[in-house]
Amino acid sequence: MGSSLTMFISLIATSGVFTVFLCVYAYLKRAEMPGARTFMLYTGAQAIYIFSVAFEMAAGSLGEVMGWTAVQYVGMAPAPALGLIVVLEYIGKAVPRRLAAALFVIPAISVVMVATNGFHHLFYKSVAFYPGDPMPVTEIAIGPFYILHGIFTFGSMLAGVVLLLRRWRHTKKAYRIQLATLIVGQFMPMAGAFVYLVGLIPYGVDPVPLILCVTSAMYIWAILSTRMLTIVPIAKESIFESMGDGVIVLDNAERLIDFNGAARRMLPGLGPAMIGLTLDEAWNVLSGADFPAARLADGLQEEVMWRVTGGEPFYYQIRSSVVRGRVGGAIGSLLMLIDVTEQRRLQDQLQQLAYHDGLTKLLNRTAFIHRAKERLAAAKANGAPASIVLFDIDHFKRINDTYGHETGDYAIRHVAAVVKRQLGADALFARYGGEEFVVCLPAAPLAEAAETAERIRAALAAEPLRADGLAIAVTASFGAAEAGPAGEPLQALLKRADMALYEAKRAGRNRVRLHEPAAALNA
Template structure:
């Protein structure tokens, strides 16, 4: 075998292996994605065509070469059709089945005309070996159907290119790169065919097989580098980029394959280089959000934007192929800030006493239940203060309920000003209030109660021209709870505070009594 021929055969075989590799890679990685099934078919057909052409080059007789030429034509006529269908599927356009079948009519006729050419010579007028080449090369003179098929092939390629070019303006950067790579891949076989038909190729070698493998290499680069076919591409931009909701698309391996512009506000690290990276890698600085997305945890998510808290509801939608097999998921971030604020306001209204704006009795009990559960686990001291307004019934009877309400609000506001962030205050009923002070010793709770008593008493209220002195009585109870201990209960501690309050009233009101003092135990 001549050295020059060996080099050509080696190049063609490598081209065939490349087509076969890309076919296998597509079957393994993207077989269910848009356009992928036609990519698989066209790379397989190209591999068949290319390997058959390698054997044609090694043929030593006209009959042997014609045999391999017939095998080439079992695949070659369908390649332009599958390329066209791939491009249509890629941009989201679906042809009706009868149109797809019609497109295959000319390739089927071409195969028939090629295999029966010796009967009518409508495909090749003549077939002979060239005498001006260093190794046997077939010289073909095209007949009428040869040119029909050539025009059909050219039209399929041109329609594929036009379809892709029409999407350039609509597309984002990453899809433009895909389109340009695909167009470049489609242009290469056209140029190679031009050289071959016009006798410009070396030694009459058909550059088509090698050119198509290079073409699919361009497609392969788009496939690997820009995630070609991993999402429904191109046409999605019309709706996708205009959505007010943030949307990020992940494949089955939690790898980012797409996102819209709204997501840039939520995840500033998103950019074109994030495409193809695992979501956890992009969210390394935000492990909470990474965990939510990885665990498919539908929930509300709070984020600070421009110094304000904004709430998004994260939900997940599966992406399935036509066989209902999951190939990824869409993560949607819907702005629910208004809804959260309404819910918080409703919760506040449901938990707050309408007059004094402190917790109502029901919600207060829920809050201190949480405190006691924490103390039971971790241990610590807790103090309960119960107090009420002295002779409040007399105030109501003398000045009316409107004045009584005014005094209640005044006392509640005075108490709220003195509370720490960890203290919990509620209206227990009527003129009676209760305060829970976690991790607070008895002496400190008594000092707080005494200070509050003085604050309430020092400012007399002028009612209907008459100065009214407002005083209050306080009862304080305390318990230290060891971790794991269940000896004390909320109700028992509240009962002790109530008994201490009763003792304070027995001492003449306007004073503070602890439960220990009420029992006669020295403080």
């Protein structure tokens, strides 16, 4: 074996060792290396290709050459597709399974075509082997599928180079060394393959394995010096698209120039056709109204309710921040949409529990006292009367004992429903406790309160509770009291209404009794 051939085989073998080292490194660092699996497959395929070339160069017959060529394509055919996927993963582009599968169609066919070339000669029309000195020479006449495979290989590698070059401007200086290494690592084998295909290499020697020796050494250096592939820059658009919060980008004229996937999901209807519209115009298309904030001040926080047609409301907190250019001037603004629907619903539930009765959903005693004081204070300020009606269900214990506590609960809800239908919007209606209820009637004198109480009493008497196929009579006794224009503390008014209620019960229940204003009693 000539010294030149020995040197070439040694260099190729060294290249294979470097490539195996990269494959093992990726395996050992797989927990911290994004895309480690793809990189392992990529370097593994290259190693198969490189060692097969070395064995092919050492072959002594055409049969051996063709055998090692078939093995060579097992690694060489998928390597460009794997390299392209490595690049896509490095720059943060998602690789759908269908796309990944499509990239391996031609490589898979190429492997089969080379292995079966003796039957169809579609890959190589003819192959001749000359032992020669100083190096053996293999002459081939390429077939149509060889050309297709070459186009695919060159196109995949060129696509990887272009994608990396486009990333250069958006990559921070700290990452540019590893990016440059990847660019060279993609470009040099592509250039070598091109030179080989046009027949510029003496003796028909494939220069790519030798070039991979250089690129593998560069990868090893970059890994050791810059921790390439374990510390990988994340593309800004990947961050933008993967954010859970919606982001809308506006220019200085408040025109829509970009938005992320989360914003599209939050605001159904938001789409590319709205690019260029002002925020008010876009919001009007989406919701039928202008943007809810008057101006997009830096640090603006605004909560808006968003309802999809026929669906439940969603609540979004909108935060605005100014985007500044390199010289510090404002060049646009960002609107961040944060989904606070669950938080808002939880707050509503807590408020419901704090201020409303769980059985009837009416105001509870605490909430009633707080709001009734406000109503009485407003009536006093306006010199208007205000009345309180206190009532409870007659013989409620008998209903519980006879029909059970569940029916007792039905009775309480039944009374609440009947009474609500008899009251106007100004009335303040609450469950005061147990089977007792209270109504505050602002701006209503005692006579009007008496009419309201009598109307409620008659409605209850006329509408029995229907439960388990039974019609159960449910009546109530009422006591009403008026604060008068001069005003009166709520507790005193409730006490007088309770005294009137007691009189109604003592008189036989299912009736209304009034307690005259304190001023009238003193007179």
